[in-house]
Amino acid sequence: MAEGTGLQEFSSAWPKRFFDVGIAEGHAVTMAAGMARQGMIPVLAVYSSFLQRGFDMLIHDVALQRLHVVLAVDRAGLVGSDGPTHHGCQDVGYLSQIPGLSVLCPACFDELRAMLRAALDMEGPVAIRYPRGGEGRQYPAWTGEDASVLRQGADATLVSYGTLTDELLKAADLLAERGVQAEVVKLHRIAPLDAASVLASVRRTGRLLVLEDCFENGSVGQRLAAELAMAGIAPETLVLKNLKDAFAPQGTVPQLRKLLGLDAEGVVHSFSL
Numbered sequence: 001m002a003e004g005t006g007l008q009e010f011s012s013a014w015p016k017r018f019f020d021v022g023i024a025e026g027h028a029v030t031m032a033a034g035m036a037r038q039g040m041i042p043v044l045a046v047y048s049s050f051l052q053r054g055f056d057m058l059i060h061d062v063a064l065q066r067l068h069v070v071l072a073v074d075r076a077g078l079v080g081s082d083g084p085t086h087h088g089c090q091d092v093g094y095l096s097q098i099p100g101l102s103v104l105c106p107a108c109f110d111e112l113r114a115m116l117r118a119a120l121d122m123e124g125p126v127a128i129r130y131p132r133g134g135e136g137r138q139y140p141a142w143t144g145e146d147a148s149v150l151r152q153g154a155d156a157t158l159v160s161y162g163t164l165t166d167e168l169l170k171a172a173d174l175l176a177e178r179g180v181q182a183e184v185v186k187l188h189r190i191a192p193l194d195a196a197s198v199l200a201s202v203r204r205t206g207r208l209l210v211l212e213d214c215f216e217n218g219s220v221g222q223r224l225a226a227e228l229a230m231a232g233i234a235p236e237t238l239v240l241k242n243l244k245d246a247f248a249p250q251g252t253v254p255q256l257r258k259l260l261g262l263d264a265e266g267v268v269h270s271f272s273l
Helices: 008-013 025-037 048-063 091-095 109-121 162-177 196-205 220-230 253-259 264-270
Strands: 043-047 070-074 102-104 126-129 147-151 156-161 182-187 189-191 207-211 237-241
Touching: 025 043, 025 048, 043 048, 048 070, 048 091, 070 109, 091 126, 102 109, 109 126, 147 162, 147 196, 156 162, 156 196, 156 220, 162 182, 162 207, 162 264, 182 196, 196 207, 196 220, 207 220, 207 264, 220 237, 237 264, 253 264
Parallel strands: 043 070, 070 126, 102 126, 156 182, 156 207, 207 237
Antiparallel strands: 102 189, 147 182
């Protein structure tokens, strides 16, 4: 899997520090746990859609012992032409269930680099989930915060993470043309989830939309809705835009976002119903 995970150069430069176990993901997680137990800091590069094969090992071999294993979760979210078997739409739900596991979500290469460096210095298991392919916008340098407000607004709160944040910023521009000032909140970390910035925003705007390319059960949107309820905040509008309970078909990422209503136009349409 050196080519698939983009580690050809590393494997050539550091052959004694690179181990290719193929598609034996469960074994890879347990191997990483053993290395961490001996004082090393293993970085496991693995596709999101196949990391679930190591879910049991993540719990019993890594999380229960609070071992410092770094998971580079590739192909997170919609992946395009690889088709339904490769869409990484499950990891948001199952990784967030694991106590003590941090999940970081970069939206550009600079954020990915910063989060990988930070993950090496963190304690316990850390997952960094990132999509296949290139990037869109460049975002301000990440300095360790859980969330940031990218755009101020008083009429609605738009929340996402990773490269889907690009769609929210486009949607905010379109909504502004219609007289709706949307506040855009970008989550850098989705587990453990610090909802303070989102709750503060919704208190001001009274409307919330959460955009994700994962299934609804176990989504960040559901957890934010629960946080709102526990805080006694009842938004006038609450929209969770995600895959619901359906597998995504094959297609390019732009095609699938449009088909599933996960693009900027889909976000705007949610506020015009």
